[in-house]
Amino acid sequence: MRIGLRAASFTAMALLLTSPGLAQISQPNTMGIATPAESFPQEPGSDYFLANYDQYEAYLKTLASQSDRMKLVDIGKSAEGRTMWVAIVSSPENLAKLDHYKDINARLARAKGLDDAQAQALAEEGKAVVWIDAGMHATETVTTQSQIHVLYRMLTKNDAETKRILDDVIILFGHDNPDGLQLVADWYMRNEDPEKREFRTIPRLYQKYVGHDNNRDSFMAQMPETENVNRVLFREWFPQIIFNQHQTGPEGMVVFVPPFRDPFNYNYDPLLMTELQEVGSTMHSRLIAENKPGSGMRSSASYSTWHNGMERSVSYFHNSIGLLTEIIGGPTPMNIPLVPEVQLPDNDKPMPIAPREWHLADSLEYQWSLDRAVLDYASRNRDRLLFNYYRMGKNSIEEGLTDSWTTTPTDIEELQEAGKDRPAPKDENSYFRANRVDPALYGEVLQANEKRDPRAYVISRSQRDLPTTVAFLNALLKNGVEVLEADAPFSAAGTSYPAGSWIVKTSQAYRPHVLDMFEPQDHPHDVEYPGGPPKMPYDITGYTLSDQMGVGYDRVFETIDPAASPITGLLDVPAGQxxxxxxxxxxxxxxxxxxxxxxxxxxxxxxxxxxxxxxxxxxxxxxxxxxxxxxxxxxxxxxxxxxxxxxxxxxxxxxxxxxxxxxxxAPVRVGLVDQYGGVMPSGWTRWLFEQYEFPFEVVFPSELDQGNLADKFDVLVFANGTVPPVKDGPWSGRPSSMPDPETIPAEYRSQLGLVSEEKTAPALAEFAQDGGTIIAIGNAARLATMLKAPLVPALAKEEDGELKGLTTSEFFIPGALVEARVDPSQPLAYGITPTVDMFFDRSQSFTFTGRGTKARKVSWYESPTPLKSGWAMGQEKLQGTTAIADVDLGKGKLFVMGPEVTQRAQPYPTFKFLFNGILYGPSSKK
Known part of the structure; x- marks a missing residue:
């Protein structure tokens, strides 16, 4: 009987989703609001059509002019100069009092000067604020096309639920990436034959410079789009829920919806995680109640809540419920495959979906249900959401004023080790005694005096690189962190500080973000089974920003209250002279x-x-x-x-x-290597070159293959990802491929091609012999082997006469900070400290062969435990190996940099390896 009911359910669902739903929601209505169908060349959500940003923007302006439920706000410009809009949707009465509700939200978010009774009164008066965005990753086309219909529905529906939501909630509909939407939609629509439309072959990154990494910029906010969004989220509106919409869903399913798998970052308030699970469960329940199968959570995908750099995850460090959905679909119809493993219901996949053809309109209906579930939750829990938002901020303030401790995985390992010699005393519950240790160890290990969390960080102006320190402080300010500037000299813990010193207290609502930016990340030792291989983390595991940027500071473990003023806006670099x-x-x-x-x-x-x-x-x-x-x-x-x-x-x-x-x-001619479609690390490097005013030209492999490179360039820079890895070899990275030239316009065909051993390596060898400088970063260090430099990969082993990479069980550092030694007397390392934190992401290290060519060790790993922040397995294998080498090739130079010295434009001290190499290489031959 159950099988028959389920089959009937799937049949009903198929009929529902293949019905003309778009036509139904776009029918004209008595409110005089323009429908999506009549406002675009073709209705958004229909097969083989994508609305671009120009059309989307025009529709926003039309809706704002026609509806008293919506106000359109300009939040700044994109990298290419497009206006970024936020559509604020609520009841007309709420829109008339936006400043009042914004002030209530800000007071609750900051949690300063309020007691519980005052906060409860504000929560009862205030409105829940929910951010729902679109377009972060422009090739994830569901989100923008969906937002068009969600806006229309929220402005025209008059059912009881909609009215309640509009009364209780202020919704901020944002768009994260205008430039990417314009590029992707125009590229898709360029082909007159609908069935030939695609966006896999776009010639460049779909956000200027960084492409997909726009969703890794949140704690830095170096891109204008991120800075604009962060200002709305953490300095102006302080939403309790931040819904960041993505695709694509797990194979054989429709959509991933929270809750997430472990680990979660130990810095944020536990109340946040329980609320996150509430909202996620509400979203799943709504889909299932509406007979929309195919949602999954936790183990259905790799998403965790550890890394701070993403829009939905930076939210956790600001006491906001960050939601991520990943849904299937696109303008070109697709099929949901039959994957046996996801057909059996369980707690993480409660209602499987049968294989079927899938259309963009289907995804829009799911997205509407998900948005609606979030808004309904915010409405029904309005005052509780607001009060708990205050409560988490208040918790942070209180913890920053007293002795407090953050328990990390290393602390638990120490506790377990200490407990081996100190088991718990026997009692009547002897059945459980095997897992117990002496309770006194709680205070001795987990709350040892030296493990207290700081109550403040003091940053003096006497820094090796003051402008970089200002950039660090501005990253905090862009995230809403309160930074103080001392009005007069003061003392803390016996140390005197001059006026003008900066103070970041942990007694503030965003304490979790402060700790995460100053203190090392201690990622759990997360393995498939005891003694087994590591579970791949969703993103990098160690990223401590103060270390990455080389900022000097003092931790203060007592409450201090010097005469100081909060910084408003952003800091200017103090003028030099x-x-x-x-x-x-x-x-x-x-x-x-x-x-x-x-x-x-x-x-x-x-x-x-x-x-x-x-x-x-x-x-x-x-x-x-x-x-x-x-x-x-x-x-x-x-x-x-x-x-x-x-x-x-x-x-x-x-x-x-x-x-x-x-x-x-001498002046140099720099070639920055990229490839068709764009390589993100090359894009970040391009951004750095522009910030630091290096002259450069982007060059593609096909041009390298033609040779005579010394006629055009003095330096060639290969960022991580620009040299294809060898399968199973010692070089990490994903294989690259190129589209069929006939599928792209002729103007872009010269950009096709990949760096190869057969064609590119001889041209590069000739370039170096003639005096050229080659800089190879990250996995592009494979060029050392291709150019027969006297270096061999140290993190490798020989099998059947071939060099293979180590398995993850043997060596695994998935995006972490490691300490390296440096020789600052060498030109490649001028200006760098004798030890520096390197960003290491499945990178390679080297040993010298001793043959022929002159090579110098510039940076190396001296310690058997170089890990500073993140997670490492087998880190002792780095000891004694070379991180960065200066190699003579003929009259020229090869600078091999195994770590990613420019990673996402974050590790400022190690930029110098690249910058020095650009200027020193050509000058050294004179």
Whole structure:
């Protein structure tokens, strides 16, 4: 009987989803609101059609002009200059009092100066705020096309549920990626034959610079789109629920909906996780109640809540319920395959779906149900959501004012180890005694005095790289963290600090985010079974931003309350100055990344610049090797005096040129290697080049293969992902493929092709022999083997005469920070500290073969336990191996950089390896 009912259920579902649902929801109505069907060339959600951003934007403006339920707000510009809009939807009465409700939300979110009774009164008066976005990843086409219909329905429906939602909830409908939508939709629609439409062959990244990594920029907020969204979420509106919509769903299913699998990050409030499970369960229940099968949770996909960089996961560190859905579908119809493993119902897959043809309209109906479930939950739990939002913020403030401890996986390992010699005393519950340890160990291990959480972090202005420290503080400010600036000198824990020092207290609502940015991540040792291989984490495991950016700070373990003012807006870099009055020229420290901007400005003007090869001294000022020397001239003076102010660096005027040996730096022609479709690390590198004013040209493998590269370039930069890996070899990475040239416009065909051993390597070898510089980062370090450099992969083994990669059971560092030693006397490492934290993501390390070509070890791993933040298995295998090498190839250079020294434009100190290499390589041959 059950089988028959289920079959009938599937049949009914098929009839429901193949009915003309789009036509029904787009019928004209008495409210005078333009329907999607009459507002676009073809109705969004229909087969073989995608609305682009221009059309979407025009429809938003039409709706705002026609409905008293919607207000349209400009939140800033995208990278390509398009306006980013948020459509605020609520009852007309609520829209008339938006500033009032925004103020209530801000007060509850900050949780300062409120007691529980006051907070409860505000919660009862306030409105729940829900953010629902679209378009984060532009090739995930369901979300924008769905949002068009969701908006229309919310503005026109008059049923009781809709009216209740509009009365109780303020909905912020945002779009994360206008540029990507325009590109993807235009590319898809370019073909007149609908059945030939596709977007797999788009020639470039679908968000300028970073493509899919736009959803990894949240805690940095370096892209304008992320900064705009973060300002709405964490500095203006403070939504209790942040719904970040994606695709695609698990195979053989329709949609992934929370809850997520473990691990969750131990920094955030546990109340958040229980609320997250409530909302997720509500979403599943709505789908099932509406006879929409095929949803899965937890083990159905790899999504966890560990990493802070994504829009929905950064929410957790701000006490907001972050939701992620991943749904199937697209404008080209598809089929749901029959996957036996997902056909048996269980707690994570409660209602399987039968195989069937699937249309974009089907996905839109599911998306409507999911959005509706979230909004209904927010409405029914409005005052509880608001009060709990305050409660989590208040918890954070209270924890930041007293001794508190955060238990990490390493703490539990220590507790278990201590418990081996200290079992619990016998009692009547002896059945459970095997897992018990002496209760006194709780205080001795988990709450040891030295493991207390800091109550504040103090950051002085005496930093090696002050502009980078300001960038770090601005990343915190963009995330709504309160940063104070001392109005007067003060003392903390026996240390004196001058006025102007920055203070980040942990007694603030966003304490989880503060701790996550300053303290190392301690990812669980998450394996398939005891002694087995690791479970692949969803994203990177270690990313401590203060370490990545090389920021110096002091932890303070007592409550401090110095005279200090909160910073409003973002910080400007404190102006630098010209120090002294000598007229021979200026010395500039190499430690600041901004010194490269000054250098590039001088080189662009055709002015001489040199690096002093050894340490030097000018008066009371000491300069490490690599100090920048700028001979005096009228034009040089103009550039130096103007630049030091906005760059925040000092130039020390000298009466005579330094006597030490110097290396003249010449202008360079840089080729940044990319490939058709775009490689994200290359895009991030392009962004860095533009920020630091390096001249460059993007170059594709087909051009490299033609040879004669020295006629065009002095330096070629290969970012991670630009050199294809070898299957089962020692180089990590995904295999690349190119589209059929006949399927793309002729103007893009010259970009096709991949770096190859057969064609590209000989051209690169010739380039190096002629004096060219090659920089290979991450898995692009495979070029060391292709160019027969005297380096061999250290994290590898030989099998049947071939070099193979180590298994994950043997060695596994899936995106973490590791400590490396550096020789700062070498030009490639000028300005870097003797130890530095490297970002290591299944990277490679090297040993020297000792044959022929001259090679120097610039950075290496000295410790058997180099892990600083994240997770590592087999980390001892790094000890004694080389991270970065300087190799002579003919007249030229090969700089091999195993770690990702520019990873997502986050590890600022290691940018110098790349920047130094660009300028030093060509100059070294002179």
């Amino acid at each position: 010209v120090v002294g009055s000598g007229d021979a020229g200026w010395l500039v420290r190499h430690e600041t990344n901004n010194s490269f901007i000054l250098t590039n400005r001088l080189l662009k003007a055709g002015l001489p610049v040199s690096w002093i090869k050894s340490a030097t001294r000018a008066g009371n000022v000491e300069f490490a090797p690599g100090a920048v020397w700028i001979p005096s001239s009228g034009e040089a003076r103009r550039i130096v005096e103007a630049s030091v102010k906005d760059l925040g660096i000092n130039a020390y005027a000298q009466g005579a040129a330094p006597s030490q040996e110097a290396m003249a730096i």
